[in-house]
Amino acid sequence: MQKLKLTKLTPHKQTDYWTVCEVEKLFETPFLELVFEAARIHRENFDPREVQLSTLLSIKTGGCPEDCTYCPQSARYNTGVENEALLAKEEIVSKAKLAKAKGATRFCMGAAWRGPKERHMPMLREAIAEVKALGMEVCGTFGILEEGQAEQLKEAGLDYYNHNLDTAPEHYEKIITTRKFDDRINTLGKVRNAGLKVCCGGIIGLNESRKERAGLLASLANLDPHPESVPINQLVKVEGTPLFEAEELDWTEFVRTIAIARILMPTSHVRLSAGRQQMPESMQAMCFMAGANSIFYGEKLLTTSNPDANFDAQLLYKLDMKPEGSELDFATILEQQEQEMVDYVAEHGLQSLETETMHPAHFAGHEVSGGCGSGCGTSMAKQQAQSSDVGYYKAS
Numbered sequence: 005m006q007k008l009k010l011t012k013l014t015p016h017k018q019t020d021y022w023t024v025c026e027v028e029k030l031f032e033t034p035f036l037e038l039v040f041e042a043a044r045i046h047r048e049n050f051d052p053r054e055v056q057l058s059t060l061l062s063i064k065t066g067g068c069p070e071d072c073t074y075c076p077q078s079a080r081y082n083t084g085v086e087n088e089a090l091l092a093k094e095e096i097v098s099k100a101k102l103a104k105a106k107g108a109t110r111f112c113m114g115a116a117w118r119g120p121k122e123r124h125m126p127m128l129r130e131a132i133a134e135v136k137a138l139g140m141e142v143c144g145t146f147g148i149l150e151e152g153q154a155e156q157l158k159e160a161g162l163d164y165y166n167h168n169l170d171t172a173p174e175h176y177e178k179i180i181t182t183r184k185f186d187d188r189i190n191t192l193g194k195v196r197n198a199g200l201k202v203c204c205g206g207i208i209g210l211n212e213s214r215k216e217r218a219g220l221l222a223s224l225a226n227l228d229p230h231p232e233s234v235p236i237n238q239l240v241k242v243e244g245t246p247l248f249e250a251e252e253l254d255w256t257e258f259v260r261t262i263a264i265a266r267i268l269m270p271t272s273h274v275r276l277s278a279g280r281q282q283m284p285e286s287m288q289a290m291c292f293m294a295g296a297n298s299i300f301y302g303e304k305l306l307t308t309s310n311p312d313a314n315f316d317a318q319l320l321y322k323l324d325m326k327p328e329g330s331e332l333d334f335a336t337i338l339e340q341q342e343q344e345m346v347d348y349v350a351e352h353g354l355q356s357l358e359t360e361t362m363h364p365a366h367f368a369g370h371e372v373s374g375g376c377g378s379g380c381g382t383s384m385a386k387q388q389a390q391s392s393d394v395g396y397y398k399a400s
């Protein structure tokens with residue numbers, strides 16, 4: 005197959021229509037050329053040193069009636085994720101304050117629902133209004149929206165609604181049978197009509213073909229206007245889910261996907277989402293080079309562990325990056341976290357620390373789960389997070 009010359013495809017208007025074949029050809033571009041072109045486009049539209057930091061909180065974990073085959077929160081699979089109650093508004097707001105103190109500028113709330121019921125709306129509206137009053141951007145991922153719900157959320161102060169396309173239209177029914185690809189498009193239409201910004205991406209590694217990966221990216225890029233945020237998730241395989249044995253994808257394929265998302269949607273924030281915990285630092289750095297400029301930062305994604313803010317801050321500091329829209333820089337954030345540890349040790353009468361594995365978030369005794377980052381925007385596994393809650397500090 006002939007290699008496509010990228011210069012023939014870019015620059016382009018945001019409303020250009022991308023065929024699956026065109027996107028497939030981008031996948032065939034020599035790897036370093038593709039990354040270089042994505043980096044060039046990134047630099048035309050953003051400060052490449054800036055990274056947008058979102059913190060994701062699962063406000064309702066587990067027990068979901070949907071059958072997303074990648075998700076440990078589905079009630080249909082035995083994954084050890086319990087059906088938990090909806091968090092109280094006070095707890096949600098206190099987690100948001102903590103996220104802000106660690107440099108996050110956007111707070112995302114995810115619920116493992118098919119969609120919100122009317123009885124949930126008053127609490128959601130109050131929580132959104134109070135988080136917004138902290139001066140943060142607010143994002144919600146609550147599943148399929150009924151008529152009028154997007155307007156209610158917008159009125160309460162919601163900025164973004166996350167609703168992922170999950171996978172290519174042709175692959176959709178192999179992954180989820182309880183809803184259709186078009187249901188996603190319908191909810192996205194309601195979100196846009198209500199004047200909300202859109203966070204919409206998908207998941208890579210669901211046994212899809214490269215053509216289907218191209219189909220997902222083309223579907224995202226043909227949304228008009230483009231989603232403001234595009235989370236690209238790498239499947240986190242969780243035991244008990246049907247996709248636990250899914251085929252491994254080479255790391256270069258994930259970086260290619262990030263680079264192509266950047267090329268197709270030049271002014272969107274492309275977010276490294278689920279699966280980042282499993283990526284070596286060098287791979288994450290390559291993703292930033294290829295145009296990723298947003299991450300879920302610290303805490304835990306809905307049910308899969310996410311590198312805590314401390315590890316994230318260390319990596320981003322090493323890469324000389326800075327948080328977008330925050331007064332803090334990573335050197336200051338690291339200093340603050342170190343102080344938190346010292347305070348914790350003093351408070352708990354500990355005498356020594358195992359510094360390589362320190363997780364200040366766990367010290368504070370809070371556990372924030374993350375969002376599916378996938379279907380409804382809410383998933384990832386709790387097991388690793390729970391196991392990592394012990395053994396970081398030792399009393400001697």
Ligand code: SF4
Pocket residue numbers: 068069070071072075076077078115116117118147376378379380381382383
């Ligand atoms: S991805 Fe979202 S909608 Fe699907 S099972 Fe998980 S929590 Fe439910």
